[in-house]
Amino acid sequence: MSDTQEMVNVYIMGESYMVPDGSTIIMAFEYAGFQLKKGVGCREGYCGACATVYREKGDYKLKGGLGCQTVVTDEMYIAQIPFVPAEKPIYDIDDLQPDTSTFMELYPSVFRCVSCNTCTKACPQDIQVMDYVQAIIKGDIAGAADISFDCIRCGLCALRCPAEIVQFNVATLAQRLYGKYLSPKNEQLNIRVKEVEEGKYDEEIKNMKNMEDRALKDLYFNREIKIS
Amino acid sequence: MPKKIKLTDNGAEFLKQIEKLSGETITMCDQCGTCSGGCPFVEEMDIMPSQIMRMTMLGQMEVLDSKTMWICASCFTCTVRCPRLLDVSKVSEALRQTKLRQAIDNINIDDISKEEAEELPSIAVVSAFRKFTS
Amino acid sequence: MKDNIKIPYFPGCTLKTTAKNFEISAIEAGKKIGIEMVELPKWNCCGVVSSLTSDDLMKHMAPIRNFVHAEEMGEQGLVNDKRMLILCSMCFNTMKSSNKRVKGNSEDMKSINDFMYLEKDYEGTVDVVHYFELMKEIGFDKIAEKITKPLKDLKIASYYGCMLLRPKDIAIDDTEAPTIIEDFVSSVGAEPIAWDAMSRCCGSYHTVNNTDIVVNLAKGIIENARKSGAEAIITSCPLCAFNLDNRQKLILEKDPNFKTMPVFYFTQLLAIALGLEEEFIGLDGNYIDPRPLLKEKNLI
Ligand code: SF4
Ligand code: SF4
Ligand code: SF4
Ligand code: SF4
Ligand code: SF4
Ligand code: SF4
Ligand code: FES
Numbered sequence: 281m282s283d284t285q286e287m288v289n290v291y292i293m294g295e296s297y298m299v300p301d302g303s304t305i306i307m308a309f310e311y312a313g314f315q316l317k318k319g320v321g322c323r324e325g326y327c328g329a330c331a332t333v334y335r336e337k338g339d340y341k342l343k344g345g346l347g348c349q350t351v352v353t354d355e356m357y358i359a360q361i362p363f364v365p366a367e368k369p370i371y372d373i374d375d376l377q378p379d380t381s382t383f384m385e386l387y388p389s390v391f392r393c394v395s396c397n398t399c400t401k402a403c404p405q406d407i408q409v410m411d412y413v414q415a416i417i418k419g420d421i422a423g424a425a426d427i428s429f430d431c432i433r434c435g436l437c438a439l440r441c442p443a444e445i446v447q448f449n450v451a452t453l454a455q456r457l458y459g460k461y462l463s464p465k466n467e468q469l470n471i472r473v474k475e476v477e478e479g480k481y482d483e484e485i486k487n488m489k490n491m492e493d494r495a496l497k498d499l500y501f502n503r504e505i506k507i508s
Numbered sequence: 509m510p511k512k513i514k515l516t517d518n519g520a521e522f523l524k525q526i527e528k529l530s531g532e533t534i535t536m537c538d539q540c541g542t543c544s545g546g547c548p549f550v551e552e553m554d555i556m557p558s559q560i561m562r563m564t565m566l567g568q569m570e571v572l573d574s575k576t577m578w579i580c581a582s583c584f585t586c587t588v589r590c591p592r593l594l595d596v597s598k599v600s601e602a603l604r605q606t607k608l609r610q611a612i613d614n615i616n617i618d619d620i621s622k623e624e625a626e627e628l629p630s631i632a633v634v635s636a637f638r639k640f641t642s
Numbered sequence: 643m644k645d646n647i648k649i650p651y652f653p654g655c656t657l658k659t660t661a662k663n664f665e666i667s668a669i670e671a672g673k674k675i676g677i678e679m680v681e682l683p684k685w686n687c688c689g690v691v692s693s694l695t696s697d698d699l700m701k702h703m704a705p706i707r708n709f710v711h712a713e714e715m716g717e718q719g720l721v722n723d724k725r726m727l728i729l730c731s732m733c734f735n736t737m738k739s740s741n742k743r744v745k746g747n748s749e750d751m752k753s754i755n756d757f758m759y760l761e762k763d764y765e766g767t768v769d770v771v772h773y774f775e776l777m778k779e780i781g782f783d784k785i786a787e788k789i790t791k792p793l794k795d796l797k798i799a800s801y802y803g804c805m806l807l808r809p810k811d812i813a814i815d816d817t818e819a820p821t822i823i824e825d826f827v828s829s830v831g832a833e834p835i836a837w838d839a840m841s842r843c844c845g846s847y848h849t850v851n852n853t854d855i856v857v858n859l860a861k862g863i864i865e866n867a868r869k870s871g872a873e874a875i876i877t878s879c880p881l882c883a884f885n886l887d888n889r890q891k892l893i894l895e896k897d898p899n900f901k902t903m904p905v906f907y908f909t910q911l912l913a914i915a916l917g918l919e920e921e922f923i924g925l926d927g928n929y930i931d932p933r934p935l936l937k938e939k940n941l942i
Contacts, residue, residue: 380659384625384633388617391633392641395686395704397760414686417630419659442700531696548843552855579855582691583843584808588817595809601694615851627888628850631656631732631881635690635847638701 288354305332305347305358319362323348328432331361331404333439344402344436364435366446371453378457380419387450390416392443399437399447405430409437409447416454424451425458519567526564530602536592537561543586543596552579557586557596564599577603578614578640608642615640647776649723650712650768651679654733654880655687661730661880663924667909668729668773670922675785675912677776680721682711690732690881691847692739699753705740706754709768710761716768725771729909731805731879738770738812772806772814773909774822774878782829790917792831796939798911799872800824800834801863802841803882817841823876826908830915837870839863844885853892856885861893864903873935876908883907888929904932914941 286301290308297312306320321329330347337355347360369386376382383390390413399409412427428451437447475481488496527534537558544556553576555563563571571577580600587595607614615636620628657665672679685708693701709726716724728734744751745766755763777785800823807813807820815822820841824834842863845856863886867875877883887905894900905928913923914936925932925942936942 380630381622381625381628384620384628385622388620388633388637391630392617392637393687394689394700395707396700397703397707397758401760410686411684414655417634417655417687419630419655529695529697548859549855551858579848581843581846581848582694583804583846585804585841585843587809588807595694598694605695605698619851624850629656629660629880629884630687631654631690631730632847632849632884634655634687635732635881636850638689638691638693639847640851 290352291357303352305350308352319360325349328434331434331436334358345404364438373460378421378461383416389445398440402436402440421454421457422462424454522569523567526602530598532594532598534565542589546585549579611642613641646676647723648678648721649727650715650721651681651727654730656880663927664907667913670918671912671916674916684711688733688736692736702740705737706764710764712768725769729773734772735805775814782825786829789915791915793915796832797835797871797873798827798832799837799867799875801875801877803879804843807841830911835871839866844882849885857892860885860889874904876906902930904930
């Protein structure tokens with residue numbers, strides 16, 4: 281960084297640090313000397329590992345964001361939330377049915393929702409989180425799967441929920457049920473799976489495994505994408 | 509013969525708290541028993557609705573250990589009959605909330621079995637959780 | 643009087659899951675008697691039971707958020723009646739209570755509006771109306787004129803339960819001596835019987851973890867209905883329906899001599915009397931099969 285770089289003051293876990301303007305929150309952490317082991321992953325906004333809560337100057341709102349995607353502002357207060365405690369019930373998807381009763385059994389806390397919409401406010405993915413929780417109570421599992429599609433399991437909603445619902449695990453179950461029982465079946469997929477099982481692609485995969493990095497990358501970036 | 513009621517310090521606080529939470533002037537209750545007479549749940553209760561009023565009035569915090577406040581289903585039968593226009597259902601709710609707000613649930617939400625989940629309507633589960641969980 | 647009432651409709655979660663027959667019969671019968679129900683484009687569970695403490699504003703948020711959506715429908719001209727129509731007794735009671743609370747308390751209204759900053763403010767312009775009330779407005783005599791298949795000789799116990807009559811400021815009729823459901827029963831050509839248990843609580847949510855209470859209360863209610871000459875009970879609450887209808891299974895387990903009795907949603911009777919097809923009556927959804935009774939009366 282050059283000397284002319286503008287700096288801003290941020291408070292990381294309550295302590296003041298000067299960091300370059302335009303940094304993301306993760307960059308600010310690292311600039312300030314924190315070594316992040318948990319709480320960062322892809323740095324691209326996909327993995328959801330970098331959940332952050334912050335408050336900006338002059339705003340009472342506690343906001344949630346992805347540390348790798350949110351740019352710091354002057355006088356921002358920041359804390360990392362590397363992990364949100366949540367129990368995951370074990371289930372066999374084959375034994376379940378795609379309706380409300382499954383959630384009553386596995387995630388009964390869903391029925392504690394008070395419709396405060398705090399989860400939606402907290403979601404860095406702009407998901408209508410309350411709406412997917414509510415869709416489940418109304419028996420609309422496909423709707424829940426659809427609304428929650430962009431969820432990256434950052435956990436911020438669950439952290440703020442007064443009803444202590446673990447929305448992201450609930451979303452996962454809704455999506456699994458949708459995939460298994462409700463989504464339209466794709467014949468093409470069955471054909472392809474059969475081909476894979478019959479070893480049609482074994483040779484190609486073997487070749488790829490032995491490829492140089494560079495060549496593999498080229499192959500990937502120059503791949504043909506068919507959109508029908 | 510008029511009696512002088514002595515409240516313990518703690519009890520007076522308790523009464524004040526329940527009066528505030530319920531919005532009811534519990535000391536107005538004259539113990540006529542109309543509420544208990546009409547309550548459809550009275551057989552399931554350990555103390556009667558009018559006794560809840562009495563104990564709270566006297567600041568007897570043991571009222572919080574009675575089953576009655578959990579059995580009261582807010583059916584509002586007493587609400588529409590009290591000659592003093594008091595609302596026992598609100599007092600019950602205030603007592604329940606006093607317990608619940610210490611983060612103590614009165615139901616284990618994980619107890620709903622697969623069979624029960626398949627039967628029970630959402631309306632039952634949502635309302636039970638509202639009344640029995642903190 | 644408008645020819646056709648086009649009104650925002652709040653279903654509640656149970657009408658979308660276990661009580662679909664309640665909803666479908668209400669919608670289809672409504673069309674025949676001049677009620678067009680337009681479901682709120684967005685709504686959430688009202689919470690079923692109203693919070694009774696003086697604080698706890700959070701619990702009133704769910705109803706109020708629904709009113710915001712109803713106001714939007716009015717502004718967009720999607721309806722010609724700006725009230726909100728509700729079928730389920732418990733939703734009705736809870737939504738009406740919360741509405742009353744914020745309308746009468748501008749501070750509470752402001753707190754809730756401030757909290758819901760992602761939505762528009764609620765202006766307090768919506769009133770809640772129950773299906774029974776709407777039918778009464780239309781006129782039970784007018785409804786009687788539309789009946790094609792009068793439910794002759796069918797003796798019905800009108801079950802109000804708690805939530806339609808209490809507290810008094812929420813009630814759809816006189817709390818101690820109501821007639822609105824009986825008037826409805828007469829309008830479809832059936833015979834309303836007089837009975838004691840019409841507004842005795844069925845045990846409500848105790849059905850989740852204290853079934854004994856519900857079994858005792860439901861049994862008492864059904865036996866009272868039978869003793870008073872009823873052949874079936876009608877209700878407007880999916881929780882009452884579950885407790886009075888489905889829980890007869892448990893009553894029978896406890897008392898094998900118990901005689902079962904069909905329980906209908908009132909809109910199912912309306913649908914039958916209006917001559918609607920079976921798919922709009924939804925008798926498959928009733929636990930105690932009402933078909934033998936209806937066959938005996940030549941109604942199906
Ligand atoms: S729904 Fe919850 S876990 Fe998923 S992205 Fe939004 S806040 Fe994160
Ligand atoms: S934060 Fe929790 S209680 Fe509030 S709307 Fe979301 S899921 Fe419901
Ligand atoms: S508003 Fe905040 S501080 Fe007040 S009771 Fe609720 S959570 Fe606690
Ligand atoms: S009916 Fe009213 S005055 Fe009488 S005992 Fe009950 S609460 Fe007290
Ligand atoms: S509100 Fe409670 S105390 Fe009053 S009659 Fe009903 S169950 Fe009994
Ligand atoms: S459960 Fe009781 S309180 Fe609820 S609607 Fe039925 S009768 Fe009324
Ligand atoms: S590090 Fe993966 S989303 Fe931010």
